[in-house]
Amino acid sequence: MLPSELLITRTKKGRIYPEFVQIDEEHHELAEELIEVYRNFAGKKKSEIDEILGEFEHGLNFKRVRGLRTLLERKCVFESKFTVEPVLARKAVFEAASIKKVTNGKERGVVIETVAKKLNISVDDLEQSLWADMESEVVLDTFASLSPEELLKSYNLSLAQTLLFKSTGMNVSFKGNYKEIFRAIKYLGLMYISEEGNKIRVEGASSLLKLSERYGTSLAKLLPVIVNSDGWEIDAEIVIRRDTPRIYHFVLGDSRSKNLLLSKEKDFRTTFDSGIEERFYNAFLASPASKNWELIREPDAVFTGKGVFIPDFKFKHKEMEMETYFEIVGFWTEEYIKRKLSKLRAMPFTMLVAIDKNLACFNSANFELGLNQPVILFSRKVPVGEVVRYLARIEGEEIKREVERLKGMRIEIEGDIVSIRDIAMRYDVGKEAVRMCLNNPEYVVFKEVVVKKELLNEVKDKLVSMNIKSYVEARKAIEDSGLSNPDEVLAHQGFTVQWKGLDMGAASIELD
Numbered sequence: 001m002l003p004s005e006l007l008i009t010r011t012k013k014g015r016i017y018p019e020f021v022q023i024d025e026e027h028h029e030l031a032e033e034l035i036e037v038y039r040n041f042a043g044k045k046k047s048e049i050d051e052i053l054g055e056f057e058h059g060l061n062f063k064r065v066r067g068l069r070t071l072l073e074r075k076c077v078f079e080s081k082f083t084v085e086p087v088l089a090r091k092a093v094f095e096a097a098s099i100k101k102v103t104n105g106k107e108r109g110v111v112i113e114t115v116a117k118k119l120n121i122s123v124d125d126l127e128q129s130l131w132a133d134m135e136s137e138v139v140l141d142t143f144a145s146l147s148p149e150e151l152l153k154s155y156n157l158s159l160a161q162t163l164l165f166k167s168t169g170m171n172v173s174f175k176g177n178y179k180e181i182f183r184a185i186k187y188l189g190l191m192y193i194s195e196e197g198n199k200i201r202v203e204g205a206s207s208l209l210k211l212s213e214r215y216g217t218s219l220a221k222l223l224p225v226i227v228n229s230d231g232w233e234i235d236a237e238i239v240i241r242r243d244t245p246r247i248y249h250f251v252l253g254d255s256r257s258k259n260l261l262l263s264k265e266k267d268f269r270t271t272f273d274s275g276i277e278e279r280f281y282n283a284f285l286a287s288p289a290s291k292n293w294e295l296i297r298e299p300d301a302v303f304t305g306k307g308v309f310i311p312d313f314k315f316k317h318k319e320m321e322m323e324t325y326f327e328i329v330g331f332w333t334e335e336y337i338k339r340k341l342s343k344l345r346a347m348p349f350t351m352l353v354a355i356d357k358n359l360a361c362f363n364s365a366n367f368e369l370g371l372n373q374p375v376i377l378f379s380r381k382v383p384v385g386e387v388v389r390y391l392a393r394i395e396g397e398e399i400k401r402e403v404e405r406l407k408g409m410r411i412e413i414e415g416d417i418v419s420i421r422d423i424a425m426r427y428d429v430g431k432e433a434v435r436m437c438l439n440n441p442e443y444v445v446f447k448e449v450v451v452k453k454e455l456l457n458e459v460k461d462k463l464v465s466m467n468i469k470s471y472v473e474a475r476k477a478i479e480d481s482g483l484s485n486p487d488e489v490l491a492h493q494g495f496t497v498q499w500k501g502l503d504m505g506a507a508s509i510e511l512d
Contacts, residue, residue, distance in 0.1 A: 001158055001161045001162050001165065001217065001220050002067050002070055002071075002158045002159065002161075002162045003070065003162075004162060004165070005063075006063050006066055006067045006070065006162075007063075007159065007162045007163060008061070008063050008064065008067075008159065009163060011240075011248055014248060014249060015248055015249050015250070015251060016163070016238050016240070016248035016249070016250050017250070018156070018159035018160050018162075018163050018250075019064075019159070020156040020159060020257070020260050021064065021152050021155060021156060022260075023149055023152055023153070023259060023260065027148075027152055028148045028149065028152070029148075030056070030065075030068070031068065031148035031149075031151045031152050032148045033056070034053065034056065034065075034068055034069065034072060034151075035072065035145060035146065035148060035151060037049060037052055037053055038072055038075070038076060038140065038143045038145075039143060039145055041140055042140050042141065042142070042143065043139060043140065044139065044140055045136065045137055045138070045139055045140075046078055046135060046136055046137070046138050046139070046140065047136035047137065049140060050136075053065075053069055067155055067158070067159070068151060068155055071151060071154055071155060071158060072143075072151070075143055075144040075145070075146065076140055076142070076143050076144075077140075077141045077142045077143075078138040078139060078140055078141060079138060079139055079141040080132040080133050080137070080138055080139070081128065081132055081139045082128060082129035082132035082133075083121050083125040083126070083128070083129050084119055084121060084125070084126065084129045085129070086129055086130060086131065086132045086133040087133070089115075089119075089126060089129040089130050090130055090131075092115045092118070092119065093111060093112065093115050093126075093130065096111045096114055096115050097111050112126060112127065150262060153260060153261055153262035154262045156257070156260045156261050156262070157223065157224060157227070157261045157262045160223055160250075160252065160261065161220035161221070161223050162220070163236075163238060163250055164204070164216075164219055164220045164223060164236055164238075164250070165216040165217070165219070165220050166216075166238050166239050166240070167204035167216075167219060167236045167237060167238055167239075167250070168203075168204045168237045168238075168239055168247065169201060169202060169203045169204040169236070169237055170201075170202055170204065170219075170234050170235060170236030170237070170250075171199070171200070171201050171202075171234070171235045171236075172199070172200050172201075172202060172226060172232070172233070172234050173198055173199045173231075173232065173233050174198055174226065174229040174230070174231060174232040174233075175198060175229065175230045175231030175232070178198060178229075179300055180225055180228070180229075181200075181222075181225055181226060181229065182310045183298050183310060184221075184222055184225040185200075185202065185222060185310075186298060186310045186312075187298070188218035188219070188221055188222060189215070189218055189274075190202050190203070190215075190218055190219060190222065191203040202219065202222065204216070204219055204236070204237070224262070224263065227254070227257075227261050227262075227263045228263045229254075230254070231254065232253060232254050233251070233252070233253035233254070234250070234251070234252050234253070235249060235250070235251050236249070236250040236251075237249060237250075238250050274328075276328060276356075276380075276381060276382060277312055277328055279381055279382075280328070280381070280382040280384065280387075281295065281297065281313075283384045284384055284387065284388075287384055287388055288388075289387075289388040289391055289392070291318075292317060292318055292319065292391075292395070293315045293316065293317055293318065293391055294315070294316045294317075294318055295313055295314075295315060296313065296314040296315075296316060297312070297313060298310060298311075298312065298313075299311060299313075299314040299325070302325075302347070309343045309344075309347070311325040311326060311327050311351065312326060312327050312328050313325070313326040313327075313328075314326070315391060317395065317430075319424070319430050319431050319432070320395075320398060320399075320402075320429075320430035320432075321428075321430075322394075322395070322398050322430075324350065324351065324352060324391070324394060325349070325351040325352070326351065326352045326353075326354070326387070327344065327351060327352070327353050327354070328354045328382060329353060329354065329355045329356060344373055345372060345373075347373065350373060350374065351373050352373070352374050352376065352387065352390055353373050353374065353375050353376070354375075354376045354377075354378050354382045354387075355375060355376070355377055355378070356377075356378060356379065357377040357378065357379055358379055374390060376390075398430070399430060399432050399433050399436070402429040402430055402433035403433050403436050403437055405429065405433075406427060406429060406433055406434070406437040407437065409427065411423065411427070411434070411437065411438060411440070413438075413440055413443060413450060415452075416451065416452045416454075416455045416482070417449055417450075417451050417452070417455070417482055417483065418443075418449060418450045418451075419448065419449055420434050420435065420445075420447075420448055420449060420450060421448070423438075423450070431448075435447075438450060442454075444456060444492060446485055446488045446489075446492075447485065447488065448485065449483075449484075449485065451483065451489075455481065455482075455483075456489065456492065456493060458481070459477070459478055459481050459483070459489060459493070460493045460494075462477055462481075463477060463493075463495070463509075464511065468509070469508050469509060469510075470505075470507075470508060470509075471497055471498075471504060471507035471508055471509050472504060472505055472507070474486070474490065474495070474509050475487075478490070490509060494511055494512045495509045495510065495511055495512070496509070496510055496512060497509055498510060
């Protein structure tokens with residue numbers, strides 16, 4: 001985006017258009033010259049660079065050049081170059097000057113020399129340090145260069161984004177990239193309505209009473225993601241506040257702007273929508289439940305009879321073919337919350353919903369929750385314990401169903417050591433159901449494997465006959481027999497481990 005005073009538009013018959021630059025030879029040359037200044041003036045003061053670039057604004061469109069310069073400065077890193085902290089340098093000089101009562105340049109020079117000597121630096125270093133923290137005195141350290149075409153297309157995109165900041169809302173249609181678009185809408189916290197998968201209505205900042213600046217910026221950030229789609233078009237209502245506010249339509253599509261706008265895709269999954277979601281995510285990963293459940297942020301969009309919905313999270317079980325969604329409903333307008341609840345009611349599957357009980361509309365006499373989904377109420381943070389209990393309950397219910405299915409089957413086992421995972425995959429159930437249903441008298445069920453009793457007896461006889469007392473040697477003997485769970489085997493065969501501190505080599509085994 002650009003500062004609003006640098007926005008260049010034209011209006012015609014109720015429509016408003018940004019004054020895009022053409023990617024032609026004339027503008028390409030201007031962009032190249034501006035880029036060369038920053039590229040070649042590393043180490044120069046900002047005031048010197050501004051003086052040179054100021055010459056480009058004479059006789060040309062002032063706003064156009066200043067807009068291009070604004071984008072280029074965002075590619076720059078300016079630093080203060082000083083030997084002594086500027087604040088300390090000024091303090092030392094002012095104190096010395098007040099004592100000497102400086103009234104002319106010669107007396108100033110004497111003070112500067114005296115202070116420089118006292119600080120053990122040169123006069124030039126002191127002069128440079130005095131005002132090094134002022135904006136005009138900072139020095140260009142690095143510049144991330146770009147091509148003239150990238151600069152011009154970035155400028156056009158910024159013009160369109162700046163215009164969208166004044167929008168009351170926009171209708172968007174597109175043919176591809178829908179997952180990224182909906183993910184971006186959710187991450188940016190935008191309010192939207194969707195009756196079809198490829199057509200949405202996004203509310204604008206001017207339609208809200210609060211957060212207009214932040215929300216307007218978020219709406220503008222959506223444009224690059226839309227531009228990255230195929231067959232897209234936007235129709236935005238733009239409020240122009242002059243003597244009498246008036247709404248204009250800003251219509252733009254890829255057929256008109258295909259070669260004018262910079263298209264860059266951003267992964268919006270790298271950051272969270274809110275602190276509430278981030279705290280829940282980190283707390284869940286630290287909980288024991290994360291051993292059984294994978295937590296996926298912002299999964300694919302879900303299409304319902306009420307439009308498109310992107311849940312905040314999806315829980316996917318690490319062993320069973322089982323998943324469930326989770327949505328956190330935080331603050332927005334009452335009308336938006338009602339639309340979101342309407343979508344939740346239309347979900348074709350069960351979804352856990354956490355709702356902030358401090359919502360203003362939640363306590364309204366005319367507000368009805370009416371959800372046929374499991375609900376958790378929270379204040380300030382989502383209670384991870386309640387979420388974990390919900391997951392444990394549905395996991396238990398699924399295990400019961402699988403056990404019932406296995407009861408009528410005979411589970412075939414062949415070999416001395418059989419992986420429980422392999423058995424579970426063969427019968428299309430989870431490992432826990434297999435553990436609960438295996439009752440072959442010739443085998444012992446461990447956590448991950450089923451082992452023939454004959455092999456276990458051989459291992460025990462070996463440990464006893466060789467009089468193995470060392471825990472390390474016992475583990476090796478068991479592993480040499482093909483078993484990867486020596487601690488489980490020792491416990492099952494009646495051995496206990498005697499620890500002497502944390503040193504495994506000092507531990508011994510005893511038969512109970």
